[in-house]
Amino acid sequence: MNIFHLPDLGEGLPDADIVEWHVKVGDIISANDPLVSVETAKAIIDIPSPVSGTVTHLYGAVNDVIKTGDPLVEFEGEAQQDSTTVVGEVETSDSLIQEGSDKQKSATFNAKATPAIRALAHRMNVDLSMVTPSGHDGLIQSDDIRRVAKILADVGPMEPLRGVRRAMARNMTQSHAEVVPATVVDDADISLIESTADITPRLVRALIVACTAEPALNAWFDSHALGRRVLKPIHLGLAIDAPQGLFVAVLRDIEKQDLNGIKTKLSELKDKIEHRRFSADELRGYTITLSNYGSIAGQYAIPVVLPPTVAIIGAGKARQQPVVIDDDIVVRNILPLSITVDHRVVTGGEATRFLKALIIDLQQAT
Secondary structure (H helix, E strand, O other): OEEOOOOOOOOOEEEEEEEEEEEOOOEEEOOOOOEEEEOOOEEEEEEEEEOOEEEEEEEEOOOOOEEEOOOOEEOOOOOOOOOOOOOOOOOOEEEEEHHHHHHHHHHHHOOOOOHHHHHHHHOOOOOOOHOOOOOOHHHOHHHHHHHHHHHOOOOOOOOOOOOOHHHHHHHHHHHHHOEEEEEEEEEOOOOOOOOOOOOOHHHHHHHHHHHHHHHHOOOEEEOOOOOOEEEOOEEEEEEEEEEOOEEEEEEHHHHEEEEEEEEHHHHHHHHHHOOOOOOOOOEEEEEEEEOOOHOOOOOOOOOOOOOOEEEEEEEEOEEEEEEEOOEEEEEEEEEEEEEEEEEOOEEEEEEHHHHHHHHHOOOOOO
């Protein structure tokens, strides 16, 4: 018997949700046949069979959460899987909920409540940490429990975060805990650009120019070793808004592309976003991030830097605005820009030099 374990699907993702099995127990399959579709922190990915053989056991059902390195499928066949792969128990969504419940219970240990009130909270499925006490000296009363129970009943059951949204929560927590953010904003006059319906290709080109002028923002920072790696290749992470949440797709070695090449890469990416089909390499290893949130709304922002990267560029919604040029008031097409850097490793001078180079390129006609 050979056991295939869930591989690392990109950026050391800790787990994935099973979306659809393409096989069942007893099926005879060949290597590279579709095995299972899983939703990772960033996308839905099809995992092919690593061997030819007969499927003898599936470790998990649809919607179960499988940890990276845990058993996924058992085969009866000739090929032997890597025996060094970590083996562990499958963690289902039920176990995740139970784990969260245990953490909640530990968090309510210090709540002021009598044994009878604690019993009432348990019967009504109310976490004491959510209750605002009305009794003397912070003592929780039975009416407090009933009030919270009624609110919970009105709002409906809790929706566990899955896939992209679960990863987004983890990433934002990590960023808040580790990064020392500093944000600088400015405007680019993009009036000379003929068509600004989709400014993304020009933003990407300007970012490449800015990375050449100030490489310090195209870097990874190791907070444990207190060291940085300034990188020559630009693996651009594009922040993607999707119904499932926020994820980042990577345009690898984008510095090698001219404007037409950038447009082609973005067109290919658009198709992949539509079908949410990415390879692992297209979801890992980005060196700097671009968020074109202005395609929806908003002018300035404080974009969030995700370790180990040290910078993210945000582009707001362009607007017609009167400006003074040579003592005359004229209406120009203005693009608001925001850059957040990890101030532990990027200086204010580096951030503003980068922003200046970005603006200069955006203000060119071609």
